[in-house]
Amino acid sequence: MAKYRMVRTNFWTNPVVSEEMSPEDKYFYLYLLTNPNTTQIGIYQITKKQMAFDLGYSIESVHALMERFIHHHLLIRYNPETRELAIKNWGKDNLHACGKPVIDCIVSELKEVEDHSLIQYVAESIQKQEIRSLFESFCEQEERSVDKGEREQDENDTYKIQYEEMDGSFTSRHTIRGQKEKENKKEKKNNNKKFLTHIVRTTLR
Numbered sequence: 001m002a003k004y005r006m007v008r009t010n011f012w013t014n015p016v017v018s019e020e021m022s023p024e025d026k027y028f029y030l031y032l033l034t035n036p037n038t039t040q041i042g043i044y045q046i047t048k049k050q051m052a053f054d055l056g057y058s059i060e061s062v063h064a065l066m067e068r069f070i071h072h073h074l075l076i077r078y079n080p081e082t083r084e085l086a087i088k089n090w091g092k093d094n095l096h097a098c099g100k101p102v103i104d105c106i107v108s109e110l111k112e113v114e115d116h117s118l119i120q121y122v123a124e125s126i127q128k129q130e131i132r133s134l135f136e137s138f139c140e141q142e143e144r145s146v147d148k149g150e151r152e153q154d155e156n157d158t159y160k161i162q163y164e165e166m167d168g169s170f171t172s173r174h175t176i177r178g179q180k181e182k183e184n185k186k187e188k189k190n191n192n193k194k195f196l197t198h199i200v201r202t203t204l205r
Contacts, residue, residue: 089125091132
């Protein structure tokens with residue numbers, strides 16, 4: 001698809017942008033919406049180092065801006081492990097058309113997302129139901145995968161516990177049997193010793 005991003009003119013009249021954002025915030029937000037890493041789904045990989053290079057800021061400045069947009073403006077989420085960034089209102093502003101080329105592009109990009117919680121985060125602002133359902137289907141797949149993994153782990157744990165109980169019971173029975181045999185041999189030996197002592201004494205008389 002053509003590599004361009006839409007910025008609506010009401011960007012400048014949005015109360016959050018016009019009243020709460022500093023000029024630096026506005027510049028940073030426009031960058032998040034239009035930089036070369038952006039995708040059709042509003043979730044993309046980018047490093048703070050790349051942002052700092054593109055914007056001409058220090059990494060510390062980028063980190064401070066990220067914190068503001070995550071915790072104060074509540075407009076983005078960022079996974080530092082996967083380096084994935086999600087824009088909250090992307091779906092409301094960009095995901096309206098749902099022709100086959102658009103759907104194919106969305107599906108292809110959703111498959112690349114590692115942190116599926118970001119898919120749900122963006123899905124919440126998508127107004128077109130067909131596209132929203134598509135996003136949610138990927139979240140459901142992840143949930144089923146997690147549930148399956150948990151069930152398999154539970155089954156493995158149950159098997160392990162049962163095996164350990166059986167093994168412990170067998171070991172216990174084996175130990176008790178061995179101990180009794182040892183005691184019987186000792187008792188038999190003592191009886192033989194007593195018998196021999198009795199024979200000797202009888203003979204001496």
